[in-house]
Amino acid sequence: MIAPIDLTADQQQLQDAAIAFAKQALGRDMIARDREERFNREDWMQCAEFGVQAMPVSADYGGLGLGLVTLISVMEGLGYGCRDSGLLFSLNAHLWTNSIPIQIYGTEAQKQRYLPGLCNGTLIGANGASEPDAGSDIFSMRTRAERVGDHYVLNGAKTFVSNAPVADLFVLYATIDPALGPMGVTAFIIERDTPGLSVGKHLEKMGLRTSPMAEVILEDCRIPVENRLGREGRGAEVFECSMEWERGCILGSFLGTMRRQLEQCITHARSRKQFGKAIGKFQSTANRIVDMRVRLDACRPMVYRIGQLKDQNRKAVLEASVAKLFVSESLVASMLDAVQVFGGYGYMTEQEVERDLRDAVGSTLYSGTSEIQRNIIAKCLGL
């Protein structure tokens, strides 16, 4: 049984503030920036001033120490008020694959050194795990980390690295011995100007085009042992932790996007007239909008349940995968419905409906494909 979610007065107030902030400050010039794949660092800094990057981080390191339910409510507000889904994706990548793993697995020195900058917007984080031959089978990675005295020497290449072109800090994964499988994987914190690290080919995408992505190449990249994140051979644990947080929390902004599109579709279906009446009076159109509402109502408790579990320091592996699978597929279905409700206009770039669809498609792929989520759920069910 999934309990319904009622935000507290404070959380509702914060969500309302996030909506107002996003509408007023974020997502300008979106059509051109989407076309040109331009990340907006000014908006990034505005988000930092609002406190987005600081929310889940402890106050000891420059954060606000807010609970996850509160953060999800803010993300829902941003998804509703901000049309730049690429920016929200970049924020999520930064939070769940940099800030959170450093907070959980980092040494005191690492936390002191990196978390304040990750909170105040001056550092942008990126995460590199995927490789050309290690996608869903992530722990078959070939990037090597060889211990040489008080350093590791890293060689290899990472692909699909979100934020890479603008990142200041990378959490990257390499293996000390491929024969060890997941038990060989080790995580490292690498600063952008480290010799041997270079950002490679820019990767053009179907959607989320304002969130830049590139390859990262490591050539005899010497990393001090003190920049290892967590224990040697425990990178898989760090990665799984990142994914558990990301799978659950990246969905918060989807709720806002789904709500915004639902409202736009209702408005359009009430005002657009064909054959002498509003198109919403035709069942075939109304039913699509009804389905969008049903999906949103089904998705929302799933997402907030993850926040509740994590706020109680409980694991949410199963719940995060259930939510990731259902919410991402619902998002795609609803954005497709929105295009159909808007008809030919929905297909036009100018209407900014088709971009939400393009932005949505990646959600069934990143942070583990829908197929991988089903595998995780099956395993949790003892199958």
Add this chain to the structure above:
Amino acid sequence: MDSTKEAIRTYILNEYLPGESPSNLKDDTPLRTSGILDSMATLNLVSYLEQTFGIQIDAHETGVENFDRIEDIVALVASKKGA
């Protein structure tokens, strides 16, 4: 030793063999080579052993030689606790 073995057996039954009769998981039942424990399950088991018994297991100690049977795992834990 018996309490260690029982804790490990209970963990494996709960996490990786739900619904299985406990009597079917014997001390010498193959775990890694039979697929009951895949590599991620082994990683999770290692974390459990470290937290439960206050020991540290290195990456190179997580192979089949130490994790294919409950009796091997118990021996590894015992050697770590005695070390």
